[in-house]
Amino acid sequence: xxxxxxxxxRDFLPGEIARRRYVENTxxxxxxxxxxxEVMTPTFETLELFTLKSGDDIIGELYNFTDKGGREIALxxxxxxxxxxxxVNKLQSKPHPLKLFYFENCFRxxxxxxxxxxxxxxxxxxxxxxxxxxxxxxxxxLAVNILDSIGVKGAxxxxxxxxxxxxxxxxxxxxxxxxxxYVDKNDDTGLDEYLEEIEVPAETRRNLFExxxxxxxxxxxxxxxxxxxxxxxxxxxxLLKLLDFYGLDYTIDFGIAxxxxxxxxxxxxIYAEGLGAQNQVCGGGSYQLIKLFGGGEVPSTxxxxxxxxxxxxxxxxxxxxxxxxxxxxxxxxxxxxxIANRLREVYTTHVDIMKRNFKSQLSFxxxxxADYAVIVGEREIESGKLTLKNMHTxxxxxxxxxxxxxxx
RNA sequence: GCCGGGGUAGGGUAGCGGUUAUCCUGUAGCCCUGUGGAGGCUAUGACCCGAGUUCGAUUCUCGGUCCCGGCCCCA
Numbered sequence: 001x002x003x004x005x006x007x008x009x010r011d012f013l014p015g016e017i018a019r020r021r022y023v024e025n026t027x028x029x030x031x032x033x034x035x036x037x038e039v040m041t042p043t044f045e046t047l048e049l050f051t052l053k054s055g056d057d058i059i060g061e062l063y064n065f066t067d068k069g070g071r072e073i074a075l076x077x078x079x080x081x082x083x084x085x086x087x088v089n090k091l092q093s094k095p096h097p098l099k100l101f102y103f104e105n106c107f108r109x110x111x112x113x114x115x116x117x118x119x120x121x122x123x124x125x126x127x128x129x130x131x132x133x134x135x136x137x138x139x140x141x142l143a144v145n146i147l148d149s150i151g152v153k154g155a156x157x158x159x160x161x162x163x164x165x166x167x168x169x170x171x172x173x174x175x176x177x178x179x180x181x182y183v184d185k186n187d188d189t190g191l192d193e194y195l196e197e198i199e200v201p202a203e204t205r206r207n208l209f210e211x212x213x214x215x216x217x218x219x220x221x222x223x224x225x226x227x228x229x230x231x232x233x234x235x236x237x238x239l240l241k242l243l244d245f246y247g248l249d250y251t252i253d254f255g256i257a258x259x260x261x262x263x264x265x266x267x268x269x270i271y272a273e274g275l276g277a278q279n280q281v282c283g284g285g286s287y288q289l290i291k292l293f294g295g296g297e298v299p300s301t302x303x304x305x306x307x308x309x310x311x312x313x314x315x316x317x318x319x320x321x322x323x324x325x326x327x328x329x330x331x332x333x334x335x336x337x338x339i340a341n342r343l344r345e346v347y348t349t350h351v352d353i354m355k356r357n358f359k360s361q362l363s364f365x366x367x368x369x370a371d372y373a374v375i376v377g378e379r380e381i382e383s384g385k386l387t388l389k390n391m392h393t394x395x396x397x398x399x400x401x402x403x404x405x406x407x408x
Numbered sequence: 409g410c411c412g413g414g415g416u417a418g419g420g421u422a423g424c425g426g427u428u429a430u431c432c433u434g435u436a437g438c439c440c441u442g443u444g445g446a447g448g449c450u451a452u453g454a455c456c457c458g459a460g461u462u463c464g465a466u467u468c469u470c471g472g473u474c475c476c477g478g479c480c481c482c483a
Contacts, residue, residue, distance in 0.1 A: 327443080
């Protein structure tokens with residue numbers, strides 16, 4: 001009987017995982033250069049960590065279970081909450097800003113489809129301790145930089161929830177959240193009905209609809225016409241100046257709500273082409289979670305990149321190291337092992353472990369697309385010079401092991 | 409959670425109410441223990457699962473499951 005893997009999970013075969021590691025390492029190099037430090041949190045956490053910010057509704061999307069000690073546990077669906085929990089537990093007394101990054105697998109009980117799996121990988125960063133536009137701008141620039149480094153071009157959309165919130169300041173928190181939810185879903189009809197239901201004045205309603213439809217270059221100006229000169233807009237304008245300075249192309253978009261999440265200020269999303277319905281490859285913003293988790297009033301800002309989606313559109317390929325196959329005869333098998341070990345100082349090297357004959361070993365070299373076959377026969381052992389066969393051209397020459405190791 | 413389309417060896421496929429289930433490819437071995445890519449031979453290996461209809465189901469029906477795509481939500 002054949003076993004199958006659970007739904008929404010994947011096996012990564014040799015070539016794929018090599019590509020994934022290469023892209024991962026490229027991204028890693030970028031964030032490290034920007035001064036971010038990697039952190040790692042547990043694969044599972046207490047269920048409460050995730051329900052605290054999102055409510056019990058989120059349980060439907062979680063892999064959760066009761067452990068043998070009766071504890072309610074969930075596999076992490078994302079990493080911002082765990083990292084914030086870790087911060088509150090361990091990092092509050094470190095110098096700020098704290099600049100952290102992570103690359104981990106996450107789990108969500110959802111219907112799998114293109115670019116969506118039940119186990120998926122997120123690459124993300126969190127900056128803790130600054131609510132200044134400089135921090136927001138750096139985080140956005142970093143996200144774009146990372147995508148650039150792996151050859152992904154995306155459309156960057158930037159907004160700020162404080163402006164909508166300002167407009168809705170007459171509503172209580174729960175009502176605001178509900179409004180944001182409709183905005184996030186682009187459900188204009190539902191939104192209108194809800195605003196009607198909670199008796200929002202007609203003018204506010206009009207303004208809200210206008211604000212969330214604002215997109216593009218004159219959006220800021222128009223927003224000012226709607227809300228007046230509020231400090232939130234000054235702040236946003238400062239952010240945009242910084243983004244200009246970073247040389248980023250962006251679209252102002254007050255329609256980004258990320259309403260189900262915990263964002264409170266700047267929000268941004270990056271969309272890539274060629275991914276169908278799941279075209280959002282990066283999402284982030286600034287938020288307040290630390291107080292909720294028992295820490296101080298510390299602002300933070302960050303983003304998550306959907307690594308699996310990135311892999312669909314990343315356009316960089318790893319460089320293969322030179323590959324050698326040591327070919328021996330029955331009488332030189334032991335010497336072949338020694339020689340392979342020497343070659344491994346520099347090259348990826350195979351030696352026969354199937355007791356194959358000479359010809360088959362050469363055939364194997366061909367199959368694995370080796371660059372060179374290093375022939376170790378009795379003649380070579382006697383003369384001390386090995387036969388180096390270039391598998392691409394078929395040319396052969398005699399060289400010592402040391403010469404082969406140093407040939408580049 | 410909702411709506412479509414699918415599932416035959418490792419990969420790609422043909423077929424059909426009764427076949428030894430087709431072909432290509434892959435892999436392993438041999439022809440061939442000192443020179444790869446070709447060829448020949450051999451081996452390997454499949455009807456997603458369950459129930460129903462039927463004398464008989466891989467084929468028809470239903471349910472499940474998994475994959476693919478869309479909605480929703482997100483990454």
